[in-house]
Structures are given as structure tokens and as C-alpha cells.
Amino acid sequence: MDMLITGANRGIGLALATHAARGGAGVLGTYRGPRAPGVSGIEWQGLEVTEPASHRALAERLAGRPLGLVVCNAGIYRDEDDQLETGFPAALWAETLAVNVTGVFLTIQSLLPNIRAAGGKIAIIASQMGSDTKAPGGSYIYRASKAAALNIGRNLATDLRAEGIAVGIYHPGWVRTEMGGAGADISEEEAATGLLARFAHLSPATTGCFECWDGRPHPF
Numbered sequence: 382m383d384m385l386i387t388g389a390n391r392g393i394g395l396a397l398a399t400h401a402a403r404g405g406a407g408v409l410g411t412y413r414g415p416r417a418p419g420v421s422g423i424e425w426q427g428l429e430v431t432e433p434a435s436h437r438a439l440a441e442r443l444a445g446r447p448l449g450l451v452v453c454n455a456g457i458y459r460d461e462d463d464q465l466e467t468g469f470p471a472a473l474w475a476e477t478l479a480v481n482v483t484g485v486f487l488t489i490q491s492l493l494p495n496i497r498a499a500g501g502k503i504a505i506i507a508s509q510m511g512s513d514t515k516a517p518g519g520s521y522i523y524r525a526s527k528a529a530a531l532n533i534g535r536n537l538a539t540d541l542r543a544e545g546i547a548v549g550i551y552h553p554g555w556v557r558t559e560m561g562g563a564g565a566d567i568s569e570e571e572a573a574t575g576l577l578a579r580f581a582h583l584s585p586a587t588t589g590c591f592e593c594w595d596g597r598p599h600p601f
Contacts, residue, residue: 382499383407385448387430387488388455390418393506393553396573397452398423404577409448411439411455430455430484436491443492447499450580451492453485453530454506460522474522481526485533502547504580505534507591509552514600531591531601538589547588551576554594567594 384401388394389410395418398410402422410423417425426442429435457480463469489496489503496503509515511527534550541548553576555566575594583590591599 382447382449382501383409384450384452385409385411385426385443385492385495386452386454387411387428387484389423389425390414393556393569393572393576394452394454395420396569397454397576400570400573400577409443413455428455428488430488431479433487436487440491440494443495445498446495447501448492448495449499449501450504451489451496451501452504452506452580453488455484455488456481456506456526458520458523460520463519463522465519465521469521477522477526478529481523482529482533485530489537496546497544500545502549502580502583503534503537503541504576504583505530505548505550506553506576507531507534507550509593509599512591512599512601534591535589535601542585542588545585547583547585549579549583549587549589550591551579552591552593552599 384406386394386398389398390412398408402408408423409426411426411428412418413429426439428439457477460469460473507530508527510524511531531550534548538548553572556572557568572594579592591601593599
């Protein structure tokens, strides 16, 4: 059964897509921009996650195609260095929430017929930074967006439970990507391997879970 991963053109998304494809899965990866990435083994689909028209176009292209797993991975983090007194402008709030929150919901909403056709699963890449138990200050916009993504996942799990569609929310770890930086704890490969194992384990019995890449449950 095919899986679709948003934001698969770089970072964790690309690592997930390439590892899954090497394992024999049919992988659709979404990207933004004028041209598909030059990575073989992945079926590339253009998608601007903030644009409803782009979601409608993707849904039309994939009409009738079952998707066993949809991974909402696309995200941005641009307020890491902002200061409370002078940073966090309104435009950055709007941009980040559009990608990290609205983009997640629109992806699932538009592809729900494909997920239903497969009796599939939904995985949302959130972050421990969205947990109520992690509040060291700073990064207000990113933290708020990931808290919202976590909330979306929990409520989807409730709404889709009767259909047998499982929804999992995941902290990918602090990963050495462009977003995570060179000093992060784990490699893209470690994160991808761990997350794919978590996706495989996701079931109606575990729906609504919030887990780390290595399988540890994370407090909400």
C-alpha cells in the first residue's frame, strides 16, 4: 500500500521517503517549488500545504488511489532566535501557523477519501516543544504551532476511531538537519528508522498516541 509524506524534499521528510522506498514501499513525496527533487524511487507530487487550491489539485490527481499512510511532516521553524521584547512579528505567526497547523489539517482533510479507501493511518510529526511539559521559554510561535498540531492529532483520533483509522503524533527527536542544526542529538537516518518503526506499530489500539522516535511515550 502506498504512503504519502509531505515536505519530503529535504530533512526528516526526505530521510523518511528514501528509507521507506528502499524497504519496498510505494512512496509519494510532496514538495513545494517549480521542479521536483532529483531523487529516484519516489513519486513526486507538488503541494503547497498552505493553499487550498493546491490540496484540491493533489486530491484530484490521486482520486481513487488508496493511501495506507499519510505522514504530515512539512513544517517551518523561524523564530528560534527571536527576542521577547522585539521579535515574533505577526506576519511570522501567520506564516508558521499556516504551514504547521492549517497545512496539517488541509492535508488530512483533502486526502481522507484515499485514507478511508485503504483503511489507512495518519502520522503527524509534531515536537516535544508542543508539550505542556516542555516550557523553557522562547520559540513562542513554533511551540504554539506544534501544540496545535498535537491537539489536531488527538481530536482526529477521536473522530476517526470508529472507522478504524489510527492517528499517531510523533516527536522526531532533535535531528541534525538544516532546522535542527549540526549540534543535534541524532542523525536523519536514526530519526527516519525510528519513526518508520513507530508508524508500523500504530494501530487502532494505540490511536491518539504521542511518542518519541525511539518508541518512548511522551507526556502531553
